[in-house]
Amino acid sequence: MGRRVLVTGLATFWGGRLAQALEDDPSVDVIIGLDTKEPTVRLERTEFVRTDESYSILARIVRATKVDTVLHTFLVVDPGAAEARRMHEINVIGTMNLCAAVSAPGSAVRTLVLKSFTGVYGSSKEDPTFFAEDTPRPNPPRHRSELSLTEVEQYVCDLGTDDPDIAVSVLRFANVLGPDITTTLTRLLELPAVPAVFGFDPRLQFVHEDDVVRALRFAMDHRLRGAYNVAGDGLLPWSEVIAMVGKRPLYLPPFATDVFAGAGRWVGIPPMPPEAVALLKFGRGVDTRKLRAAGFTYLFDTPGAIADHVGALRLRRTVGESTPDYRYDEDVEAFFRRSTAVLTAVADERH
Amino acid sequence: MQTGTQLARTNDSATLPVVAPRAEPVTRSAPRRSDVDTWGRSERARSLARSLFSPVYDLWFRAEWEGLEHIPGDGGALLVANHAGAVPPDAPVIMHGIETELRRPVYGLAAHLFRDMPVVGTVWSRMGGVVGHPDNAYRLLHDEGQLVLVFPEGTKGPAKHVRERYQLQRFGRGGFVEIAMRSGVPIVPIAVVGAEEAMPIVASMPKAARRFGLPYLPVTANMLLGPLGAVTYFPAKFRLRVLEPVHFNVPADQDRYSRSKVMEASEDIRLRIQSALYDMLRTRRSIWH
Numbered sequence: 001m002g003r004r005v006l007v008t009g010l011a012t013f014w015g016g017r018l019a020q021a022l023e024d025d026p027s028v029d030v031i032i033g034l035d036t037k038e039p040t041v042r043l044e045r046t047e048f049v050r051t052d053e054s055y056s057i058l059a060r061i062v063r064a065t066k067v068d069t070v071l072h073t074f075l076v077v078d079p080g081a082a083e084a085r086r087m088h089e090i091n092v093i094g095t096m097n098l099c100a101a102v103s104a105p106g107s108a109v110r111t112l113v114l115k116s117f118t119g120v121y122g123s124s125k126e127d128p129t130f131f132a133e134d135t136p137r138p139n140p141p142r143h144r145s146e147l148s149l150t151e152v153e154q155y156v157c158d159l160g161t162d163d164p165d166i167a168v169s170v171l172r173f174a175n176v177l178g179p180d181i182t183t184t185l186t187r188l189l190e191l192p193a194v195p196a197v198f199g200f201d202p203r204l205q206f207v208h209e210d211d212v213v214r215a216l217r218f219a220m221d222h223r224l225r226g227a228y229n230v231a232g233d234g235l236l237p238w239s240e241v242i243a244m245v246g247k248r249p250l251y252l253p254p255f256a257t258d259v260f261a262g263a264g265r266w267v268g269i270p271p272m273p274p275e276a277v278a279l280l281k282f283g284r285g286v287d288t289r290k291l292r293a294a295g296f297t298y299l300f301d302t303p304g305a306i307a308d309h310v311g312a313l314r315l316r317r318t319v320g321e322s323t324p325d326y327r328y329d330e331d332v333e334a335f336f337r338r339s340t341a342v343l344t345a346v347a348d349e350r351h
Numbered sequence: 352m353q354t355g356t357q358l359a360r361t362n363d364s365a366t367l368p369v370v371a372p373r374a375e376p377v378t379r380s381a382p383r384r385s386d387v388d389t390w391g392r393s394e395r396a397r398s399l400a401r402s403l404f405s406p407v408y409d410l411w412f413r414a415e416w417e418g419l420e421h422i423p424g425d426g427g428a429l430l431v432a433n434h435a436g437a438v439p440p441d442a443p444v445i446m447h448g449i450e451t452e453l454r455r456p457v458y459g460l461a462a463h464l465f466r467d468m469p470v471v472g473t474v475w476s477r478m479g480g481v482v483g484h485p486d487n488a489y490r491l492l493h494d495e496g497q498l499v500l501v502f503p504e505g506t507k508g509p510a511k512h513v514r515e516r517y518q519l520q521r522f523g524r525g526g527f528v529e530i531a532m533r534s535g536v537p538i539v540p541i542a543v544v545g546a547e548e549a550m551p552i553v554a555s556m557p558k559a560a561r562r563f564g565l566p567y568l569p570v571t572a573n574m575l576l577g578p579l580g581a582v583t584y585f586p587a588k589f590r591l592r593v594l595e596p597v598h599f600n601v602p603a604d605q606d607r608y609s610r611s612k613v614m615e616a617s618e619d620i621r622l623r624i625q626s627a628l629y630d631m632l633r634t635r636r637s638i639w640h
Contacts, residue, residue: 125466128484135486199469235389243384254469298378307381
C-alpha cells in the first residue's frame with residue numbers, strides 16, 4: 001500500500017510545490033492538502049480541504065483519512081509576511097492542534113516533517129560561524145518570529161519524545177532563493193539599490209527552492225528523526241550577493257538601523273523587520289553535514305542558488321511573468337478529479 | 352486514487368529491467384566575485400594589509416623570530432601567545448610574520464567585541480578575525496587543519512598597567528587546552544617581547560570604560576604625542592620566540608576532558624611562556640634593541 005500524505009498550507013508556495021512533487025510519485029497513494037485559501041497551483045490528484053488557520057477540524061481529517069505522513073509547511077517564517085497576531089495563530093496554535101490531532105487515538109500518522117527556518121538560531125555578534133543542529137544560541141530568542149518558531153519546534157519535538165513510534169523531523173532551511181520564491185530578502189534584491197548596513201558585510205547562506213522541496217521529501221522518505229539544517233554550501237558576503245544581482249548597495253546607518261529601516265517605507269523600501277536588520281549586520285551560517293551524512297545531495301550550493309535566482313529575475317524583467325496565475329475552480333477541479341471521462345489528459349497537459 | 356499515466360508508468364518500470372542506478376545529482380555552483388572565505392577572511396585583503404604593514408614590521412618594530420620551525424607546515428595547530436599593549440600590536444605582528452614566512456593563513460580567535468563596530472568589525476573579519484566560539488575553533492583546527500592564534504589572557508593582558516609588564520595574567524579557564532585536545536592538534540606557545548612597550552598603559556579609567564561598554568579604557572604613554580598617540584606605537588623592538596609544541600596524549604573528540612588535566616596543561620603552557628619571556632628579557636639590551 002502506498003503512502004497517504006497530508007500537506008498543511010496547500011495554498012502557500014511550499015504546500016503547492018510539495019503537493020505537485022508528491023503527485024509525480026507513484027508510491028504516494030493519497031495526498032490531502034489543507035488550507036484556508038484555494039490552492040494557487042494546478043493540482044491533479046491532491047484533495048483540497050478548506051480549514052480555519054488553527055486547524056480545529058484536523059483531528060477529524062486525520063482520523064477519517066488514515067494519513068500516515070504529515071508534512072507541516074504552513075508556518076510563517078518570514079516576519080514580514082504576517083502581523084504578530086496572525087503569525088501566532090498560524091504557527092503556535094496551528095501546530096498545537098496539529099500535534100494533538102497526530103497523537104490522538106485513532107491517528108495512523110507515523111511520520112511528521114516540519115518545515116522550519118534557520119532563523120531559530122537568531123543572528124548576533126556572539127554567534128559561531130556555523131550553527132550545528134545542537135549548538136545552543138548565545139542569546140535567548142528575542143524577536144517574535146524567532147520566539148514563535150522556537151515554540152513550534154518545541155511542540156513538535158515533544159511529540160517525537162512522547163510518541164517514539166512517530167518519526168519527527170525538523171528541517172531548518174536557510175533563506176531561500178530561486179526562480180519563483182518571494183521573501184523579504186528577495187524583495188530587497190529587486191530594489192534598484194539594495195539595502196545594506198554601512199560598515200557591515202555579513203556572510204549569508206542560501207538554499208535553492210528546489211532543494212527545499214527535495215529535502216522535505218527526503219525527510220519523509222527516509223523518516224529522519226530530529227533536527228537537520230538545510231542550506232547550500234558556502235557563505236557569501238552580502239556585498240557579493242548584491243554584486244551578483246548586478247545592483248549597488250544602499251547604505252543604512254549602522255546605528256538605530258531599525259528606525260531608519262522602518263522609515264524606508266516612505267521611499268519604497270519594503271518593510272524590514274528587526275530580524276532582517278540583524279541578519280544584514282551579523283549574517284548566519286549553518287553546519288549542513290548532518291543531512292548530507294544522511295545521504296542528501298544538493299542541486300545548488302549557495303553561489304549556484306543566487307545565480308539561478310538572478311537569472312530568473314533578469315528573464316522576468318525582459319519577458320514579464322511567464323505563467324498566468326492559476327485559478328482554482330471547484331467544479332472544474334471536481335470534474336477533472338472524479339469524472340470517469342478524464343483519462344490521462346490532465347497529467348500530460350501539466351508537463 | 353491513481354490516474355492512467357501513473358498506472359502506465361508503474362507498469363513500464365515493472366516490465367523494463369533497471370539498467371543503471373539513478374545518478375547522483377550534480378550540485379550547481381556559480382563563479383565567485385570575491386575571495387572572502389566562509390570565515391570572512393580574504394587573502395586579497397590580507398595581502399594588501401601585509402604590504403602596508405611590512406614597513407612597520409620590518410623598520411619600526413624590526414620583528415625578529417626564533418624557533419619558527421616549531422610551527423607545523425601543514426595540519427592544524429593552536430598558537431598561544433602572551434597579549435600586551437593598550438591596542439595590542441602582537442596579533443598583527445604574529446599573523447604577518449607567520450603568513451610571510453610559512454605562507455599559511457592564520458586565523459585569530461577573539462572576543463566578539465569588534466563585531467558590532469561598523470567598518471572595524473568587517474575589516475577585522477577580512478583580516479582573519481574569527482569569533483572565539485568553541486565550534487569555530489574546532490572546525491578550523493580539526494576539520495580544516497588551519498593555524499589558529501589565541502591569547503588566553505583575553506583582555507586582562509592588554510589592560511594591565513605598565514608596572515606589571517611581562518607578568519602573564521591568568522589563562523582563563525583553560526578552554527584553549529580543551530579545544531586543542533578535542534581537535535587533536537598540538538599547542539604551539541609563542542613568547543612575544545616588545546608589545547608591552549609599544550603602547551604602555553600608565554593609567555586606566557574603569558568607570559568611563561563601563562559607560563562605553565568597553566573592557567578597559569586606558570591612558571597610554573603614547574598620548575604624549577597628542578591625538579596621533581592613539582594610533583602611533585613606540586618603535587619597541589619585537590622579539591618572538593616559538594617554543595616546543597605541546598602534544599597531548601589524550602584521544603580527540605571526547606565529550607569531556609578531566610578538568611584537572613586541562614588546568615594543569617594550561618598552567619604548564621603559561622609557565623613555559625613566562626620563563627621564556629624572562630629569559631628573553633635577561634638578554635635584552637634595551638627596549639629599542
